Amino acid sequence: MSVSIRDAGQEQLIVATGLYKSFGGEPILLDVGVEVFRGRILGIIGPGGVGKSLLMKMLAGLVEPDAGDVTVLGQSLQSLNASGLARVRDRMGFLFQNYALFDFMDVGQNIAFPLEQMGVPKAEITRRVAERLAEVELPGIERLFPNELAGGLKKRVALARATIAGAPILLYDDPTAGLDPVTSSKIFELIRRLHRPDGATVIVGHDIDRMVAVCDEWLLLHEGAVLFRGTTEEGRASSHEVLKTFFMETGMLGAAA
Amino acid sequence: MSSLAPTPATAEPQKRAKRPIPRQSKANRPLLYPLAAFRRGATLFLETLLWCIKPGALKRRRRQILEQLFVIGNKSVVFITVTLGVLGLISVFQVLVQVERILPDFSMIGPAFIQIMTREFAPTMAGLMIATRVGSGIAAEIGSMVVTEQVDALRMCNADPVDYLVMPRFVASVIQTTLLSIYGCVIGVASGFIAAGLFWNIPAGTFFNLQLVAYGDVVSGLMKAVAYGMAVPIVAAQAGLETSGGSEGVGTATTRAVVNASFSVVVLDFLLSGFSFLFLSKGPM
Amino acid sequence: MTRVVRALGTHTLGLLELLGAMALLQLRITRALFPPRYDARETWRAFYKVGVKSYPIVIMTALFTGAIMVIQSGHFVAKSGATSFVGWAAGFAVLAEIGPILIGLMFSGRVGANNTAELGTMVVTEQVDALRALAIEPIHYLAVPRFLAMIVMLFLLTALGDLFALIGGAITADLMVDIPMKVFLRQVFDAQLLDEYLLGLLKGSFFGMAIAVVSCHYGLTVRGGATGVGRAVNAAVVAAAIAIFVADFFVGVVWTVLSK
Numbered sequence: 001m002s003v004s005i006r007d008a009g010q011e012q013l014i015v016a017t018g019l020y021k022s023f024g025g026e027p028i029l030l031d032v033g034v035e036v037f038r039g040r041i042l043g044i045i046g047p048g049g050v051g052k053s054l055l056m057k058m059l060a061g062l063v064e065p066d067a068g069d070v071t072v073l074g075q076s077l078q079s080l081n082a083s084g085l086a087r088v089r090d091r092m093g094f095l096f097q098n099y100a101l102f103d104f105m106d107v108g109q110n111i112a113f114p115l116e117q118m119g120v121p122k123a124e125i126t127r128r129v130a131e132r133l134a135e136v137e138l139p140g141i142e143r144l145f146p147n148e149l150a151g152g153l154k155k156r157v158a159l160a161r162a163t164i165a166g167a168p169i170l171l172y173d174d175p176t177a178g179l180d181p182v183t184s185s186k187i188f189e190l191i192r193r194l195h196r197p198d199g200a201t202v203i204v205g206h207d208i209d210r211m212v213a214v215c216d217e218w219l220l221l222h223e224g225a226v227l228f229r230g231t232t233e234e235g236r237a238s239s240h241e242v243l244k245t246f247f248m249e250t251g252m253l254g255a256a257a
Numbered sequence: 258m259s260s261l262a263p264t265p266a267t268a269e270p271q272k273r274a275k276r277p278i279p280r281q282s283k284a285n286r287p288l289l290y291p292l293a294a295f296r297r298g299a300t301l302f303l304e305t306l307l308w309c310i311k312p313g314a315l316k317r318r319r320r321q322i323l324e325q326l327f328v329i330g331n332k333s334v335v336f337i338t339v340t341l342g343v344l345g346l347i348s349v350f351q352v353l354v355q356v357e358r359i360l361p362d363f364s365m366i367g368p369a370f371i372q373i374m375t376r377e378f379a380p381t382m383a384g385l386m387i388a389t390r391v392g393s394g395i396a397a398e399i400g401s402m403v404v405t406e407q408v409d410a411l412r413m414c415n416a417d418p419v420d421y422l423v424m425p426r427f428v429a430s431v432i433q434t435t436l437l438s439i440y441g442c443v444i445g446v447a448s449g450f451i452a453a454g455l456f457w458n459i460p461a462g463t464f465f466n467l468q469l470v471a472y473g474d475v476v477s478g479l480m481k482a483v484a485y486g487m488a489v490p491i492v493a494a495q496a497g498l499e500t501s502g503g504s505e506g507v508g509t510a511t512t513r514a515v516v517n518a519s520f521s522v523v524v525l526d527f528l529l530s531g532f533s534f535l536f537l538s539k540g541p542m
Numbered sequence: 543m544t545r546v547v548r549a550l551g552t553h554t555l556g557l558l559e560l561l562g563a564m565a566l567l568q569l570r571i572t573r574a575l576f577p578p579r580y581d582a583r584e585t586w587r588a589f590y591k592v593g594v595k596s597y598p599i600v601i602m603t604a605l606f607t608g609a610i611m612v613i614q615s616g617h618f619v620a621k622s623g624a625t626s627f628v629g630w631a632a633g634f635a636v637l638a639e640i641g642p643i644l645i646g647l648m649f650s651g652r653v654g655a656n657n658t659a660e661l662g663t664m665v666v667t668e669q670v671d672a673l674r675a676l677a678i679e680p681i682h683y684l685a686v687p688r689f690l691a692m693i694v695m696l697f698l699l700t701a702l703g704d705l706f707a708l709i710g711g712a713i714t715a716d717l718m719v720d721i722p723m724k725v726f727l728r729q730v731f732d733a734q735l736l737d738e739y740l741l742g743l744l745k746g747s748f749f750g751m752a753i754a755v756v757s758c759h760y761g762l763t764v765r766g767g768a769t770g771v772g773r774a775v776n777a778a779v780v781a782a783a784i785a786i787f788v789a790d791f792f793v794g795v796v797w798t799v800l801s802k
Contacts (some may be wrong), residue, residue: 294723327585339787340783343788343791344643344787344790345790351638351798377614385647386783389779393776393779396556396776400772403771505771508771509659511775511776512656515655516651519648520603520648523607523610524606524607526610527609527610527613530614531609534613536717
């Protein structure tokens, strides 16, 4: 395992090594390694179509890599059986790029679904759903259906569903795609609030200006490989061309603050 | 920003490591496509069966099964009434025009028609219509759930898509295809009688005669209905689950579901007709 | 009670509106044919695409159809002992009725559904509007070529498929019903089924026309993005199947009455 010395002593919640994936002979990810540490918020950035969302789905075991290994909470996803995978997934929350709200369920049923699958008693589910909706500032909309909601509201409902089970590891796939600036700020504010110090958060995104205020660490994907891994300061200090375009042009807002 | 824990690290870009050798799939060869697809379909079928026989599974999914029973029935009743009605009319009409030239005796037309409707046309035409109507619906529904990541979301919530989406449709389809085949048979025979009675004045007593319908014919017809009812949702769900690439992908999946489901009905019809000819009737062995 | 009447009225009106829209589309396509006002190159491309896309499935279906019909008529033979009946019964059923219908249904699933999806996607992505902006009439450029291609190709595919059905029937007769291939084919020829063959081809052409108009109509009237395309494909294959059976009925009756 290619765990670098600098991280020794810090607990890794997710370790991925040597991830390779191709579609129809076209390689997308060549050799990608990811480490996610307890208590940190990791931002995964890179140009469009580089495979960021794909990488995220591999971390959750939704896509199987052609080669390489993903270990979550000390368990290798590739070697787990269905029930083992289920136990790991119970400890993860995933916010999907396209909301992925079940359109045949209302908002309340959507948010309650993960708890129902875990066998939580009904009364407790109702209470926790109401609580969680209040937390994303959408109290009392349980009976509405997803297609009655605007994009930003859907995102917040999806956020509520991803976090309802209290999972320590939270994965957000482009949480502000297609949202206006005000809503985006609100979403990132929520993400920061929902982050657990004893857990970890991973954000895939384009909105680096806003991500700078949230993320502790970065991973820059470029041409199918990890081009940079480090903190914001390190990213800024680097003289690499691609890194510069990412951190100089879009990251100055956060630096000035 | 000040709360950042300092981490000693190299800010230098990482060197790209040597490319690992990926596991190559044999299914990439064009000639093996149908074979590989068939194997995936068979796997999905077995998986669905396993979910069905799991203790308490049917009870747990009762709501979804009832919902799907209604959806399938509601979608297909009018459709099957129209198509099998027309088929019954035109078949009897054309056959009688032919028979008129050869024999003056129409007494066997009704019984023979009822027999072949029971054994062949009612289940197969109902199966084809369900493949068209319900199969395309299942593929479009599941396909758009895949594209909008709802299937991934199910998996993240530890709800197996086969258990949650395929199994209820499978169970409902088996029940409804059987019922609709019986219904289609009644409609076809009734409309066949309309043609016979209207144009050739064949009395109802002569037409509605079950003397030729043997035990084997009924078993053969029911066997076909159940087989189509199993095959159509599996083939359609497979097309839906393998959807890739946005809204165009959903269109492709829907199209593929209709063709594959219809074709599997034709192939099953051949296999089961052959089976019942050899083993259920007193044919030459 | 009023609810039922109202629902019935709404449905009837909706159905009439649909039939009217399709008749109008048919009319506009026909008008574009005399004098010819359609894109010749696009038409050639449509012929090629429609033919290549559908012939494997049509031939496979035809082989099985012939086989099934022989087995089914074999049932009667097994009971009555009238072996000479198999060639006539299977040949008649395949050529006049079941062959064209099954080939038509498969063609509808393969080509018709695909056409709806393709046109629908063009509508949703505003490509059809782009054509209009370039002063190209979508009916001339998109609908007419597909219309011609589907009629001609389904005619040809029925002609070809019928032959394959007889081959499939002959093989099955030999293997399962104990009638040598040669004897079976002799029986089919002796039954003088040329009329039925031609009837089948006529049906095939009408099915092609029906599938073309239905699939173009649903494709060009798609609304509501990706889900709209899926819904349109679903509706198109269903409407095409109904159209096939209705056309089958009318062509069959008119043919029989005229040839009596």
